[in-house]
Amino acid sequence: MSKRNTQQRRHTIITLLGTQGEVSVDELAKRFDTSEVTIRKDLAILENSGLLLRRYGGAVPLPKEITDNKDENLSQRKIIIAQKAAMMIKDHNRIIIDSGHTTSALVSELDNKKGLVVMTNSLAIANKLQTFENEPTLLMTGGTWDTHSESFQGQVAENSLRSYDFDQLFIGADGFDLERGTTTFNELIGLSRVMAEVSREVIVLVESDKFNRKIPNVEIPVDQIHTVITDDDLSIENRKKLIDQGLNLIIAT
16 A cells, blocks of 8 residues: 555544544444554554554544643654654665654654664664554664663673664764763663664764753764754754764754
């Protein structure tokens, strides 16, 4: 089925939820003359996008208290940065997507990419990817589960990464030091550095308000970063400093 038909079907599902209050997988499969597996993937993707809640055998609209208090993690800044990042990914690319809220937003933009090979250390990202109709090849780092970052970390994860090579790494940051590189509160920085080592291009997805934060741990040194994608609230001064560092700066508007 074409991407356009898929988008139309999902749009219709949201419209039906608004008029009926709930939908069932069986009803939708018959309405669109498609399989229940396809409908379940639609519902999973729409739920991951914050547009509905799945229930046994179907879906219901989001409760009003959720829609009235949208999580900052799904902020417009993260979405537009993710959309710019997705434009850099070609069909059949081999990519790493690190755990994080902005990188998770990137995953929602990849359903139209063909033949992707995606490595991640995040269960949430892996769960999103496995709902895609294009069925990207999914690789997991394994390792030790870190509850703070909600991701796998440690030597086992690092060793598994060293067995591969990738076209691109997409990684977020708690902060960005214009002299040192990306910074983080998490002391587990070894895996991120290995991700950078095995990738031909390191692409940092970071909101403008994270620049010049005073955060102790340097994650990816600035000389290992190729591209920074941020929003248009970044100051002219900081834009110039990034370009002077030889970085490819992309402003998402």
